[in-house]
Amino acid sequence: MQRRIQGTLDPNKRTGLILFxxxxxxSMIAGLSSGAFAWEGRMAGxxxxxxxxxxxxxxLTLPTKIVDGNGTGVKYYWDAxxxxxxxxxxxxxxxxxxxxxxxxxxxxxVSADGSWNSSGDMWDYSTQLGATLPAGAxxxxxxxxxxxxxxDYDGDQTLSGSIEGLGSASVLSSYNMTxxxxxxxxxxxxxxxxxxxxxIGGEIQVGYVQETNKYHNNLGSYSLMDNNGSPLTGLPALxxxxxxxxxxxxxxxxxxxxxxxxxALFKLGIDGNFGxxxxxxxxxxxxxxxxxxxxxxxxxxxxxxxGTTYSASEAYRLKGDVSGWKxxxxxxxxxxxxxxxxxxxxxxxxxLDKTRDGTGTGALAASNGVSTLTSEGFGWGYQNEEKKLSxxxxxxxxxxxxxxxxVAVGLYYxxxxxxxxxxxxxxxxxxxxxxxxxxxxxxxxxxxxxxxLVKMKFMAEQKRGTWTLRGGLSAFGGxxxxxxxxxxxxxxxxxxxxxxxxxxxxxxxxxxxxSIGATTRIAGAVVEPFIQAGYQELDLxxxxxxxxxxxxxxxxxxxxxxxxxxxxxxxxxxxF
Numbered sequence: 409m410q411r412r413i414q415g416t417l418d419p420n421k422r423t424g425l426i427l428f429x430x431x432x433x434x435s436m437i438a439g440l441s442s443g444a445f446a447w448e449g450r451m452a453g454x455x456x457x458x459x460x461x462x463x464x465x466x467x468l469t470l471p472t473k474i475v476d477g478n479g480t481g482v483k484y485y486w487d488a489x490x491x492x493x494x495x496x497x498x499x500x501x502x503x504x505x506x507x508x509x510x511x512x513x514x515x516x517x518v519s520a521d522g523s524w525n526s527s528g529d530m531w532d533y534s535t536q537l538g539a540t541l542p543a544g545a546x547x548x549x550x551x552x553x554x555x556x557x558x559x560d561y562d563g564d565q566t567l568s569g570s571i572e573g574l575g576s577a578s579v580l581s582s583y584n585m586t587x588x589x590x591x592x593x594x595x596x597x598x599x600x601x602x603x604x605x606x607x608i609g610g611e612i613q614v615g616y617v618q619e620t621n622k623y624h625n626n627l628g629s630y631s632l633m634d635n636n637g638s639p640l641t642g643l644p645a646l647x648x649x650x651x652x653x654x655x656x657x658x659x660x661x662x663x664x665x666x667x668x669x670x671x672a673l674f675k676l677g678i679d680g681n682f683g684x685x686x687x688x689x690x691x692x693x694x695x696x697x698x699x700x701x702x703x704x705x706x707x708x709x710x711x712x713x714x715g716t717t718y719s720a721s722e723a724y725r726l727k728g729d730v731s732g733w734k735x736x737x738x739x740x741x742x743x744x745x746x747x748x749x750x751x752x753x754x755x756x757x758x759x760l761d762k763t764r765d766g767t768g769t770g771a772l773a774a775s776n777g778v779s780t781l782t783s784e785g786f787g788w789g790y791q792n793e794e795k796k797l798s799x800x801x802x803x804x805x806x807x808x809x810x811x812x813x814x815v816a817v818g819l820y821y822x823x824x825x826x827x828x829x830x831x832x833x834x835x836x837x838x839x840x841x842x843x844x845x846x847x848x849x850x851x852x853x854x855x856x857x858x859x860x861l862v863k864m865k866f867m868a869e870q871k872r873g874t875w876t877l878r879g880g881l882s883a884f885g886g887x888x889x890x891x892x893x894x895x896x897x898x899x900x901x902x903x904x905x906x907x908x909x910x911x912x913x914x915x916x917x918x919x920x921x922x923s924i925g926a927t928t929r930i931a932g933a934v935v936e937p938f939i940q941a942g943y944q945e946l947d948l949x950x951x952x953x954x955x956x957x958x959x960x961x962x963x964x965x966x967x968x969x970x971x972x973x974x975x976x977x978x979x980x981x982x983x984f
Contacts, residue, residue: 448487449936449981453925454867455880459740459754460804460818461867467549467597469738470688471609472679474540474547474599482541489979490533497972498526498561500660502965505951509962517572526661528561546600559587576633585623585662592616606680613673620666623658625650645712652705654832656894659854660969663792663830665764669699669730684744691737699730701764703790717777724770724788732762753803765791787835795827812871822861828854846900853893861886876927885918890948911952911967919944933984940977946970
């Protein structure tokens with residue numbers, strides 16, 4: 409259940425709930441269960457240890473395995489699950505780490521800091537229906553799966569600064585971030601024996617995906633102080649609302665988009681016995697295509713001054729495409745040491761390259777409440793690219809302790825590397841020095857993320873009469889690095905960089921999950937309920953810098969980012 413943000417209980421109550429769930433899982437493991445070679449609910453009840461424990465649902469990974477454990481007739485499958493994520497901390501902050509430099513001269517006369525503190529919740533849910541049946545020399549399967557996610561976070565932003573001898577200012581605003589996604593997937597799986605202890609298999613998968621990220625900022629209050637710390641009075645009443653703003657202050661949490669696309673994925677696999685060992689492998693991949701993408705942004709501001717209310721608004725709507733591709737593969741090996749002891753080993757690789765883009769027009773208008781002061785139109789364009797690589801490799805030991813008791817333990821290494829960039833360009837429609845005036849905001853690292861994680865998995869299952877009980881405990885931890893950079897400039901005028909931001913953070917992440925499940929028969933069907941609970945944290949700190957007009961002004965920063973998340977999930981599967 410590892411997630412990255414890439415909801416709130418009281419912290420003490422939340423910790424107590426999670427500890428109780430882990431103790432319950434641990435107490436069950438001592439008397440937990442064997443043998444029901446069943447479906448997705450079995451694996452979820454042990455924390456989804458694919459590759460470590462053999463299971464009928466393995467053919468969802470290796471298509472050749474569809475020939476195993478399915479009988480000779482038609483077999484039907486259904487599973488459903490959900491998970492609730494209580495995100496109590498989703499925070500980002502920065503403050504000056506030293507004197508700023510102006511034309512090479514250092515000064516401590518300026519102070520500045522900002523913080524973004526959020527909390528909220530996220531729901532994940534999915535359901536899958538399918539069937540397998542004999543087909544020629546092998547077996548054929550049809551499966552439909554729906555996966556959805558709903559996320560909602562609220563936060564407060566505080567910005568403050570001062571200049572010695574002049575005074576200070578502070579701004580308080582609030583924001584809301586939401587993210588929704590829906591995925592509909594149809595897959596056709598086929599596998600058959602070749603003889604000589606070999607089998608081949610393949611899969612065709614067609615999916616439709618909808619994704620939306622959006623956020624809203626609202627100015628709460630602001631204040632100005634003189635050099636003696638006394639508040640200035642008679643300040644104009646200000647309002648400011650921003651929808652999906654382009655200046656990137658919330659990009660460490662999410663970037664805005666509203667897209668949909670299709671994907672067609674193809675998989676080929678082979679498995680067989682080689683000496684005493686069993687080996688299975690597959691390769692898979694395919695394009696993302698037929699995508700549409702929209703980024704709608706707006707800013708509305710007003711100021712009441714001298715009995716007159718001045719207002720300004722800016723908005724754009726960018727339309728474009730989504731394209732890309734996926735590539736991956738699995739390698740599974742199981743070496744039998746004896747009739748009751750085997751050593752499993754697995755490697756999984758996944759790579760994603762996805763690009764969103766859009767172009768459109770925007771408008772800027774200002775008025776004094778009676779007449780329009782200005783109204784301008786501009787051209788906009790942007791491109792957002794994601795590249796994600798993940799590799800998991802490891803193995804363990806599976807032991808049949810007795811006819812009714814099986815245990816397994818595994819140790820794995822995860823490498824995760826993500827690159828993301830977002831470039832935004834504004835064509836003002838004006839010319840300067842004979843060149844079109846184009847302003848660009850280029851986030852070339854949004855961020856670049858590297859994780860090195862070690863995972864431990866332990867599970868057990870035991871047959872008790874007509875029931876099979878099971879449980880699992882998994883934990884992960886390791887170092888994380890995030891690198892950010894962005895440039896605001898005018899590429900059409902000799903590449904002048906007005907503003908350049910850089911930041912690098914590193915730290916650790918860790919998490920733990922407990923799972924409990926069971927299998928029984930009801931009216932000829934195999935029913936497998938399960939529950940899961942987990943907790944994870946991310947804690948990063950580092951440094952950054954802001955440069956204005958090259959090095960006319962240089963500003964050093966301390967940066968911090970942290971998240972904490974409690975997870976509770978449940979579900980069931982049915983086969984008949």
